[in-house]
Amino acid sequence: MMELTRKGEYAIRGIVHLAGKPLDSVCLLSEIAAAVDVPPTFLAKIFQQFSKIGLVKSFRGTGGGFMLGRAPENITLLEVVEAVEGPIIPNRCVINPSDCDRSSYCNVHPVWKQVQDGVRGVLEQVTLKELAAGSSKS
Amino acid sequence: MMELTRKGEYAIRGIVHLAGKPLDSVCLLSEIAAAVDVPPTFLAKIFQQFSKIGLVKSFRGTGGGFMLGRAPENITLLEVVEAVEGPIIPNRCVINPSDCDRSSYCNVHPVWKQVQDGVRGVLEQVTLKELAAGSSKS
DNA sequence: CCCTAAAAAGACATATAAAGTCTTCTTAGG
């Protein structure tokens, strides 16, 4: 359980690759897709999601492509993962207690909250800069 | 992401209910299913999995049913969850590095390991005894 | 102004897994 989907994995690979590029250099989606071995059409969807929330900037037309929306040290793994996978929710009742009609006597509830906080805490400490370090495959 | 499935949720509800019963009392599956509001046929599958690894003991025929396999303070939430959901694996490459052909230059790898350890650590600290406390709906 | 290169958007298709059901078999007690 708790497994990252392909989408999440591809998302990380793709944006980490971009983060390894010189800042402000525009990068073709097709180039990224080839470099990280992800279906280009699928990666396109992912980068569109990134673009909407400003994790990356996109440029259309000739000479277009993508670049990071912020400096890599200011983008956390948590942001990347939640951008495409949605919020980290070990159990429905963590968000909306009313989803869990037994919440009044549910001792499991706080445990899931703890799991959620733990996972988010780990992912929040990691930035794209760290992840891109050493993976300079131009 | 990272969401527990229904199966996992049902599994917890069911075995926590059982843990709230007096020790060594045999409990009908149908009674448990009704009490925790889970489809009986589905819960049957879940308890069969529990039975195979000794988390519960089962008795067939007239007067049969289920009881906990061990004292509730000796069964952790981690065991329960992994029994039905499988091992906690945030990313495939955590288990088998060969699944991740870019592991040589993959800095994300240790992060997932940390997530895995964190989640397991939390779930391992919680026992059925604690979860059953206060939920004495006989 | 057109032609081409790119991303954006949305509909579509397929595959896998989750969620649940049904039927038959085995075991045990009365």
Add this chain to the structure above:
DNA sequence: CCTAAGAAGACTTTATATGTCTTTTTAGGG
């Protein structure tokens, strides 16, 4: 040998993951 349980496995249905395809929009260059 009849009935009450759980065991086992096939089956169905639904949802989600994983893509693909087509059309549209945007921008640059001749």
